[in-house]
Amino acid sequence: MDAVTGGGVRPHTGSDPEPTSTPGSDPVMGSDPLRYRQWAPQWPTRPTLVLIHGLFGDMESWPSLIPEALRLGFGVLCIELPCHGESPSELTDFDQVVAAVAETLTRAARGPLVLVGHSMGAAIATRVARRIDAAQLQSLLLISPAGCGPDINQSFVDGMLSADDNRALEHEIGKLTVVPFGLDEAYLDAYRARLTAQRAALVRLCAGVSANGVQKVDILPDLEELACPITVIHGREDRIIPWQHTLNIPPRAALHLPPRVGHIPYEEAPALVHGIIDRLWGQTPYGV
Numbered sequence: 001m002d003a004v005t006g007g008g009v010r011p012h013t014g015s016d017p018e019p020t021s022t023p024g025s026d027p028v029m030g031s032d033p034l035r036y037r038q039w040a041p042q043w044p045t046r047p048t049l050v051l052i053h054g055l056f057g058d059m060e061s062w063p064s065l066i067p068e069a070l071r072l073g074f075g076v077l078c079i080e081l082p083c084h085g086e087s088p089s090e091l092t093d094f095d096q097v098v099a100a101v102a103e104t105l106t107r108a109a110r111g112p113l114v115l116v117g118h119s120m121g122a123a124i125a126t127r128v129a130r131r132i133d134a135a136q137l138q139s140l141l142l143i144s145p146a147g148c149g150p151d152i153n154q155s156f157v158d159g160m161l162s163a164d165d166n167r168a169l170e171h172e173i174g175k176l177t178v179v180p181f182g183l184d185e186a187y188l189d190a191y192r193a194r195l196t197a198q199r200a201a202l203v204r205l206c207a208g209v210s211a212n213g214v215q216k217v218d219i220l221p222d223l224e225e226l227a228c229p230i231t232v233i234h235g236r237e238d239r240i241i242p243w244q245h246t247l248n249i250p251p252r253a254a255l256h257l258p259p260r261v262g263h264i265p266y267e268e269a270p271a272l273v274h275g276i277i278d279r280l281w282g283q284t285p286y287g288v
Contacts, residue, residue, distance in 0.1 A: 144241055
């Protein structure tokens with residue numbers, strides 16, 4: 001399925017209250033219990049996108065998606081997972097991480113929510129969706145999700161954990177996309193320093209997610225139980241998690257399989273992802 005052009009901001013009508021915030025205004029920062037950055041919706045009728053990054057990511061993992069979401073009037077709550085970025089590393093069990101994300105939402109999020117998760121973050125988002133108030137959950141968007149099948153590129157996981165110089169790190173990062181990112185030495189130095197500082201905790205977290213090329217988390221039963229609309233995007237040239245896994249998701253879910261796209265569709269096919277997010281507003285639960 002080729003990328004489509006994202007929709008523009010919906011025109012202001014009499015049914016929409018006046019804007020309550022300015023797109024791109026300064027976010028609220030928090031750390032209870034996880035670090036997060038939050039922008040209020042431009043209009044109170046808009047949901048908040050809850051962004052949950054994947055393994056080895058952080059709050060800076062959404063450089064094009066956050067500005068577009070704000071332009072479309074959505075609120076944004078960007079969470080940083082334990083063992084990542086500047087977050088503490090005490091929580092290294094997958095279920096503990098899920099519980100901490102759910103608690104952060106309970107304390108910080110207001111109004112309707114759209115959970116957006118990437119890779120491991122998609123598995124976390126799905127488990128969180130089972131924990132929060134169903135009336136608050138408007139929809140679930142999974143990007144290159146883990147937990148839909150057995151296979152994972154273990155050499156990528158192990159290579160990221162063991163990278164001891166910039167060339168080794170750059171080689172592993174290159175597996176994420178069809179066209180490699182242009183990464184400068186300063187970025188690689190900083191990224192490798194963070195990985196080195198959190199390596200012991202990351203090793204424990206990764207051990208609970210996969211081993212020997214086999215995933216340990218299965219979200220398919222969770223997806224079957226959810227009543228909210230589910231959308232999945234998975235690039236057909238993903239070298240980390242096979243796109244074929246997403247054929248296992250419930251048939252009622254919307255599935256997008258863009259060609260010439262790897263593990264990070266929101267950066268490789270931004271028009272497709274932005275257009276899908278624009279259409280998430282106003283979705284109704286399954287069976288309603």
